[in-house]
Amino acid sequence: MIEATLCFPLRDGADTGDERAGSRDGGTSPTEVLLIEKRRGLGEGWYNGPGGKLEDGETPRECAIRETREEVGLEIQPADLEKAGELTFLLDGEGHTFCHVYRTATFEGEPRPSPEARPEWVPIDDVPYDRMWDDDRLWLPGVLEGRTVAGEFRFEGGEPLDEAAFVDHDLEWDVEVVRER
Numbered sequence: 001m002i003e004a005t006l007c008f009p010l011r012d013g014a015d016t017g018d019e020r021a022g023s024r025d026g027g028t029s030p031t032e033v034l035l036i037e038k039r040r041g042l043g044e045g046w047y048n049g050p051g052g053k054l055e056d057g058e059t060p061r062e063c064a065i066r067e068t069r070e071e072v073g074l075e076i077q078p079a080d081l082e083k084a085g086e087l088t089f090l091l092d093g094e095g096h097t098f099c100h101v102y103r104t105a106t107f108e109g110e111p112r113p114s115p116e117a118r119p120e121w122v123p124i125d126d127v128p129y130d131r132m133w134d135d136d137r138l139w140l141p142g143v144l145e146g147r148t149v150a151g152e153f154r155f156e157g158g159e160p161l162d163e164a165a166f167v168d169h170d171l172e173w174d175v176e177v178v179r180e181r
């Protein structure tokens with residue numbers, strides 16, 4: 001099975017460019033998520049979080065940090081990455097991809113585009129699910145609310161996965177995320 005990661009950087013959109021924003025009451029829960037419009041590979045043309053496949057010898061956490069740096073130029077410290085979920089994608093009854101999902105509200109740098117990705121801050125309550133993988137609307141809202149999830153998503157119709165049909169799923173919320181390394 002392919003092992004992959006996704007990372008969802010979060011911010012309070014009201015803080016953008018406003019030096020005084022720190023003094024506002026409350027405002028601690030993030031309102032925006034950094035998505036990418038994927039420019040090539042699996043899911044090309046769709047929105048997703050930064051992420052990709054693990055390289056040899058890499059932990060999932062290292063992969064999420066590397067992919068976020070490569071795709072959008074943000075720097076994340078390992079301790080600031082919060083494990084949010086584990087998703088298994090099956091294609092025609094066989095395990096295809098196991099995906100570790102992370103989120104973080106702490107990072108350095110400004111998003112910049114790369115050959116793989118065009119980054120865009122998007123309001124958490126206005127995520128473009130109609131331009132994403134079909135299963136994302138089932139689990140991403142909870143992940144953006146701070147919950148943890150374990151999911152299994154079944155696709156049928158052969159490779160590539162992004163052209164197969166999403167047929168059904170199982171989801172469990174507020175789980176202990178198990179495969180952390």
Ligand SMILES: Nc1nc2c([nH]c(=O)n2[C@H]2C[C@H](O)[C@@H](COP(=O)(O)OP(=O)(O)OP(=O)(O)O)O2)c(=O)[nH]1
Pocket residue numbers: 004005006040041042043048049050051052053089097099133134135136161
């Ligand atoms: N949001 C979401 N992401 C998914 C789903 N299925 C799935 O593989 N992904 C993610 C996992 C990975 O982060 C990404 C695929 O890996 P990738 O970006 O490295 O794939 P690629 O074919 O472009 O790889 P490469 O040639 O650049 O190495 O897509 C899904 O249903 N929803």
